[in-house]
Amino acid sequence: xxxxxxxxxxxxxxxxxxxxxxxxxxxxxxxxxxxxxxxxxxxxxxxxxxxxxxxxxxxxxxxxxxxxxxxxxxxxxxxxxxxxxxxxxxxxxxxxxxxxxxxxxxxxxxxxxxxxxxxxxxxxxxxxxxxxxxxxxxxxxxxxxxxxxxxxxxxxxxxxxxxxxxxxxxxxxxxxxxxxxxxxxxxxxxxxxxxxxxxxxxxxxxxxxxxxxxxxxxxxxxxxxxxxxxxxxxxxxxxxxxxxxxxxxxxxxxxxxxxxxxxxxxxxxxxxxxxxxxxxxxxxxxxxxxxxxxxxxxxxxxxxxxxxxxxxxxxxxxxxxxxxxxxxxxxxxxxxxxxxxxxxxxxxxxxxxxxxxxxxxxxxxxxxxxxxxxxxxxxxxxxxxxxxxxxxxxxxxxxxxxxxxxxxxxxxxxxxxxxxxxxxxxxxxxxxxxxxxxxxxxxxxxxxxxxxxxxxxxxxxxxxxxxxxxxxxxxxxxxxxxxxxxxxxxxxxxxxxxxxxxxxxxxxxxxxxxxxxxxxxxxxxxxxxxxx
Numbered sequence: 001x002x003x004x005x006x007x008x009x010x011x012x013x014x015x016x017x018x019x020x021x022x023x024x025x026x027x028x029x030x031x032x033x034x035x036x037x038x039x040x041x042x043x044x045x046x047x048x049x050x051x052x053x054x055x056x057x058x059x060x061x062x063x064x065x066x067x068x069x070x071x072x073x074x075x076x077x078x079x080x081x082x083x084x085x086x087x088x089x090x091x092x093x094x095x096x097x098x099x100x101x102x103x104x105x106x107x108x109x110x111x112x113x114x115x116x117x118x119x120x121x122x123x124x125x126x127x128x129x130x131x132x133x134x135x136x137x138x139x140x141x142x143x144x145x146x147x148x149x150x151x152x153x154x155x156x157x158x159x160x161x162x163x164x165x166x167x168x169x170x171x172x173x174x175x176x177x178x179x180x181x182x183x184x185x186x187x188x189x190x191x192x193x194x195x196x197x198x199x200x201x202x203x204x205x206x207x208x209x210x211x212x213x214x215x216x217x218x219x220x221x222x223x224x225x226x227x228x229x230x231x232x233x234x235x236x237x238x239x240x241x242x243x244x245x246x247x248x249x250x251x252x253x254x255x256x257x258x259x260x261x262x263x264x265x266x267x268x269x270x271x272x273x274x275x276x277x278x279x280x281x282x283x284x285x286x287x288x289x290x291x292x293x294x295x296x297x298x299x300x301x302x303x304x305x306x307x308x309x310x311x312x313x314x315x316x317x318x319x320x321x322x323x324x325x326x327x328x329x330x331x332x333x334x335x336x337x338x339x340x341x342x343x344x345x346x347x348x349x350x351x352x353x354x355x356x357x358x359x360x361x362x363x364x365x366x367x368x369x370x371x372x373x374x375x376x377x378x379x380x381x382x383x384x385x386x387x388x389x390x391x392x393x394x395x396x397x398x399x400x401x402x403x404x405x406x407x408x409x410x411x412x413x414x415x416x417x418x419x420x421x422x423x424x425x426x427x428x429x430x431x432x433x434x435x436x437x438x439x440x441x442x443x444x445x446x447x448x449x450x451x452x453x454x455x456x457x458x459x460x461x462x463x464x465x466x467x468x469x470x471x472x473x474x475x476x477x478x479x480x481x482x483x484x485x486x487x488x489x490x491x492x493x494x495x496x497x498x499x500x501x502x503x504x505x506x507x508x509x510x511x512x513x514x515x516x517x518x519x520x521x522x523x524x525x526x527x528x529x530x531x532x
Contacts, residue, residue, distance in 0.1 A: 004213070005214055006214040018203070021135075021175055027059065028058070028060070028061060028135075030125070030132060030136065032125055033091075035064065035224040036225065038209070041212040043089070061090045063125055101186070120188055129198060130194065136198070140212075142212060143204075143208045143275055145205075146172060146278050150281075175532060177200075177532060179338065182341045196527070253272065253273075254271060260291070292325040292329055296310070304488075304492065306334065306421065306451055308529065309418045311416035312416050327360070331344060331388045331419075332344045333529040335390050336421055336424075337389065337450065347387065359381075359386070359392065389424070391419070420490055431483045431484070434456070435480065435481050439476075446484060448493045454522070457521075460521060462475075464482075464495060474499065483496050494508070
C-alpha cells in the first residue's frame, strides 16, 4: 500500500479558509490541544500559517484540558507545555475542578464519565476562550472522525426517521456556532447568549488520519498517546474505530437521494465508500441550506422581532426536506429553548416536523394549492403548536395585531403563518426581578427568556423614574419592585413596577431624556435564523 503524503501548507490554507466563520477569525484563535497526533498536527499547521504576513495580526493560544481521569495526565500537561514553549506558542492548561459549580461530581468509574468529560471539556474551553478574548476555537477532527460519526448516527437512525437524520449523516460542519448549549442555566451545558458569538471550526475534516500521521512523521513532531482511546468497552466510538481498523477496506454507506440532483441508483450503486457518501450528504446539506435561504428571502415578510411571518400561498410547496429545513430554522429562532439544542427544534423529531409541515403546506403541488384555495380552505386554518413552545398563527387573521390582520388587503389574497413564542405556563414564569440590581447603580445585564439580552446602565433607575414621572420615593421604598416582563403580545421584554397596590403598573419607557441616542436600557434579540 502506498504511503500517505503529508499535508502541504497551500492545501491546508485552502481548508483553513473554507472553515472561516462569517464574522472572521478575530484577533485571537484558540486551539483545543490534547498533545495527541491530531491536535499536534493542527497546531503545527496553524502556527506556520499564522506566521505568514497576511495573518500576522491574528494571534494563537493553545488550550489543554486536564480531566484528571488518568494518574499520568500531568505528564500530558508537561509535554504540551514544553512543546508549545519551544515554538513560542501561548499555552494554557486548565484542570477541571470536579464538584465545583458549574462542574458536577463525577466518579471516573461511572459509565458515562467519558461523555461527562466531553461536556466539561467544552465548558472549560469556552470559559478560557472568554478570558483570552478568543471567539474562534479550532478542533482537529478529521475524515476518519467523520466516518465514525456517520456510522454511529446511521446505526441509531430508524428507517422512518426520514429527512431529519438523513442530513445528520453529513456529520460535522467545518464551521458552526457554539450555540447556547442546553438547560438548566448555570450548569456545564449552558453557554447562554455568549455562545452565539463564538465559533467552532474544523479545518481538517477533508483529510484522513494517515495524512496527519505522515505530517507528524515527516516533520519530526512529538506527541502523546491516550491509551483510553483503545478501550473498546469505554465508548461506542472506540468500538467503531477498532472495528474499522480490522478491516482492509473502507466501509460502505447508503448514498442519499438528492432532490436537487435527481439520479437513479441500482441496488449496487446505492452503496459507496463512506468518505464519498459523507461528501454527498454534505453537498445535500449545503443544497438544503441554500434552498431554505432562498425561500425565506422570497417569502418572509415583516413581523416583530422574535417572530417569523412567511407567505406560503405564492407558489408550490418546496420539497419535504426543504420544508423541514425551513421549520427547523424558524423554531430555533423563535423558541425560548436554547438556540442549537434539540428542544429548540422539536426534538428533531421527524414525526413532529411532518405534522407541522402538513399544517403549513397542506397540499403537494401547485395544482393541489389551487384546489385548496378554490375550496376556501385557507380561511378555515387554525392556530396550533407543534413543539418547542412556538405557536403558529394563520394569516391574515383578526387574532393578531396589525399589520398581520391587514395582509390580505395589502398583499392580494396571500396567506401564510406567523410563528411566535408560545405563552409560558404558570410553572414556567418569565418575569425577572431587577429591583436590587437597579438600586445598586452598577451596570448589569439580564438574558431574558433565552432570547433577549437586556443591558442596563448604572443610572438606569434614575432615568426610568424621571422619564415616567415616578416619585423619588419609588427608588427607595421597600414596597416597590421592578421586573422584566412581556410588554406586548409578541413577548418582547418590558420594564414594569409594582408599588404595593394592584395591579402592576404599565410598561415603563427606559429612554434617556437628554440623549436619546444612548438608551439607558439596551434590548437586543440575540438569535439568528441563519443556517449556522
